[in-house]
Amino acid sequence: MTVTQVNAKAKRLQQLNKLNRPSYIIDEVQLIENLTRCQSLQSRYPIQVLLAMKAFSSQTYMPLIKQYLSGVSVSSYNEARLAHESGAHPIHCYSPAFEQGQFQALLEMVSSITFNSVGQWAHYKAQVNQYPAHISCGLRINPEHEEVKNPLYNPCGPRSRFGVTINQVQKSDFKDLDGILCHNLCGHSSHELERTIMSIETKFGEYLSQLKWINLGGGHMLTRDDYNRTHLGQLADYLSDKYELDVYIEPGEAIVYEAGYLVCQVLDIIDNGGLIAIVNVSASAHMPDVIEMPYRPHILGSKSAGKTPYTYQIGGNTCLSGDIMGEYAFESPLQIGQPLIFTDMAQYTMVKNTTFNGVSLPDIAQLDSHGNISPIQAFGYESFVSRLP
Ligand SMILES: Cc1ncc(COP(=O)(O)O)c(C=O)c1O
Incomplete structure (x- = not known):
């Protein structure tokens, strides 16, 4: 970013301090970037980028997102709907296991379906074939x-339930399939992807030339400044040239990386062997x-513990005793009522929210290029009680 851009961003972010309710x-500006x-x-390269809606689902932003990306990737009936x-199109769908009661409705919305197991493919194959429009199927x-490293996010670890290993498939299983999906990255660079592609070639290489597409999943941090997008493009070139495959990736985090904030206010300050702000x-x-x-989200204007007074x-x-964001150092003492702004809060936040303890859901608003804040959603008691018996 140039100095002018940095200053303009700082000026826009000033507006967030005026909010007096918790808000995403x-x-x-960052989303468009x-x-x-x-x-x-x-x-520049033969690669199609889909938004993985599990990270960020939004009716408000879909019209914008669809102008730039090649479609979306969904993992449930609700995301597909x-x-x-x-108006998102095309819609690519994968789920660890499809529900019979929702499958026909899915067929009416999606253009491709990836099955997680040979059993699911066998179970739904006839239903897909009977559907009047062509739906491209993958495994x-x-x-x-x-x-x-973290088992919680490792789709290829021991006893993983995601996808078929080479020992679980036979040649005939690939008959009538158009593509494969491999998701094994999380916040990674193009080098991890290159190693992954090599492993796919080693294990599944004999099938690649007979397929039409390969989806390399999510976990690519391609919008970060330090990500080598040229290398990613070259990997897509390689797969496209050697096997004539259409190459897809379906990042979630990278699409909304640094494009969201969570603004909150300090309610109380106590001292128990050190200062604590609630x-x-x-x-x-x-x-x-x-x-x-776990990770420690950044708060604007803060440093790591002990770096400032x-x-x-x-x-x-x-x-919950462990409901802790982390240790943060500030230049001056925090005040009750003072706003704090957490960064990079668009991904895997609103889609995962709960009202545990009856806590309110933060409102959702947009910050535009002029620093104007416009409300998108406000939540009250209804959002708590409507999901309870
Ligand atoms: C199959 C699949 N595709 C895409 C993604 C998106 O990953 P990320 O948000 O890390 O880019 C995930 C995340 O869990 C996933 O499981």
Whole structure:
């Protein structure tokens, strides 16, 4: 970013301090920047970028997103319906296991279906073939090549339930299939992808020339400044030239990377062997990956513990003892009522929210290029009670 862009961004972000309710803020400028990077990659190389809606699902932003990307990837009836009703096209669908009661409705919305097992493919094959429009079918594969250390996010670990290993398939299983999906990355660079492609070739190489497409899943951080998009494009070139495959990727995180904030306010400050600030959002309910991953989300204007004079543990407003965002140092003491702004909060947050402990869902709003904030969703008591018996 140029100095002018940095200053303009800082000025726009100033507006967030005026909010007095917990709110997710979608940064339209950053979202468009991410989408532009994907579009430019697609224009130079034989690769199609889909939005994995499990990371970010939005009726409001679908009209924008579909101008830049080559479609969406969904993993449930609800995501497919949201995509369909928002005009997204084409819709690629994969699920660990499809439900019979929803399958016919899915067929009416999607253009491709990837099955997780040979059993699911066998179960639904006749139904797909009877459907009047052509639906391209694929199988998820597990090349047993591990890049992710944390078992919670490792789709290729021992006893994984995702995709078929080479020992679970026979040649005849690939008859009538158009493609394969392999998802084994999480926040990775193009080098991990290159190793993954090599492992796919080693295990499933004999099938590649008879297929029409390969979907290399998500986990590619292609919108980050340090990501080598040229290398990614060259890998797509390689697969396209050697096997004549259409190459897809379906990132979620990268599409909305750094394009969202969670603004909250300090409710109380206590001292128990060190300062603790309780805020009106929750790691558990509103940013669960902080606990699951785990990771420490960044707060604007803060440093790591001890780097500046005032260090606080920031904790959420639920009764879960581990509902803690992390330790943060500030230049001056925090004040009750003061806003704090967590960054990179568009991915895997709103889609995973809960109202555990009856905590309110943060509102959702947009920050535009002029620094104007416009409301998108406001949540009250109804959003809590409507999902309970
Ligand atoms: C099959 C599949 N595709 C795509 C994604 C999106 O991954 P990411 O958001 O890390 O890019 C996931 C994430 O779990 C996934 O399971």
